[in-house]
Amino acid sequence: MGCQTIDEANQAVIDKMIAAAPFLVDVVPAKDKIPELEEHVLLHAGPPIKYENMTDPMKGGCVGAILFEGWGKDEEGARELLENGKIKFIPCHEVNAVGPMGGITSMNMPVLVVENRESGNEAYCQMNEGIGAVLRFGAYNETVINRLQWMKDVLGPVLGKAIREMEDGLNVNVLIAKAIAMGDEFHQRNIAASLAFLKEVAPIISQLEDVEPEKRTEVIQFLADTDQFFLNVAMATGKAMMDAAREIEHGTVVTAMCRNGENFGIRIAGMGDEWFTAPVNTPQGLYFTGYSADQANPDIGDSAITETIGVGGMAMIAAPAVTRFVGTGGFEDALETSDEMMEICIGENPNFSIPTWDFKGACLGIDARKVVEKGITPVINTGIAHKIAGYGQIGAGTVKPPIECFEKAITAYAEKLGFNG
Secondary structure, X not given: OOHHHHHHHHHXXXXXXXXXXXXXXXXXXXXXXXXOOOOOEEEEOOOOOOHHHOOHHHHHHXXXXXXXXXXXXXXXXXXXXXXXXOOEEEEHHHHOEEOOOOOOEXXXXXXXXXXXXXXXXXXXEXXXXXOOOOHHHOOOOHHXXXXXHHHHHHHHHHHHHXXXXXOOOEEHHHHHHHHHOOOOOOOOOOHHHHHXXXXXXXXXXXXXXXXXXXXXXXXXXXXXXXXXXXXXXXXXXXXXXXXXXXXXXXXXXXXXXXXXXXXXXXXXXXXXXXXXXXXXXXXXXXXXXXXXXXXXXXXXXXXXXXXXXOOHHHHHHHOHHHHHHOOOOOHHHHHHHHXXXXXXXXXXXXXXXXXXXXXXXXXXXXXXXXXXXXXXXOOEEEEEEEOOOOOOEEEEEEEOOOHHHHHHHXXXXXXXXXXXX
């Protein structure tokens, strides 16, 4: 396969991304969609990792999930299961799923179901828990477990019911197109999309006659309070888009980027399921009062799937309001970031038109060849976790993948194609 046909393969991949038709169709317990999720099995963010190599927030998430599922009666019992190798781990990405921060997902946690109608595939992501002490940042106190139980018993079933009431589900492309014009970039800023989502579901929830009024009120209030709720919808959407694009099985377009606190991992179209990893970086950014860089956890989470589809840090220009929050300056810096990101992408996505960028489409198709050739790595917007489980988010910033991931992927693909010179 020569350069011309690599270019053709890459074009086919991005055509598939543009053609994607993601719809939010349901919310169900994770085990209903992911048969691998049985007792004593947990999903985690990032490429494969052993329990002993996980950072503290991810380990804390494991403890919380075990307590939530009732596999251990207390923290000591949960840690005993983990330390004695009684829990099996699977990366979310390997079972059509993605997970925020630690990404710890267990069988009875409700997941958002996004169907890509263009290819007929589905992707899953747990729901956003809100802010403060949350499982994704490693907290596992009583408040966290009670909230997870409420999400299982109330939020998941009520939201699932409301979405099933919609004739065709919820067209996610339409919501993203709306919200990108309102200043969201879908990683650190989702307030417009979360409100647009609430606008679609609230009237339906309020009319669900077989749901008690107080439960309907609780769900609507939770959605109104949770500015980042749409992030998890965007993540499942990104996964559904990229898994369909991976069917091409040729080319150098990046199809996944994720991190587990130990390694950053990428996949490219031409190398299928293979992970290319290198030691992960720690995010750079602004810290909440009382916290500093020496308390920051190395980068974790599958949420970089948003950058993989060209939003998040890649679309910094769409969300000037986010630049101060992640410590990247002002409007000119946002413009510079997105312009630079275009240098490593193949095209732009006409579905996601950005008014502040002269209505150009969001970056489309990160080309691992261009990353290596230009020495420019993707910019990822991210929350910064405290390195000790339970403290939660201590800041926000940006992080870049190690370039070695891309070099390894290109070298492996060249070998696969027989370029051994």
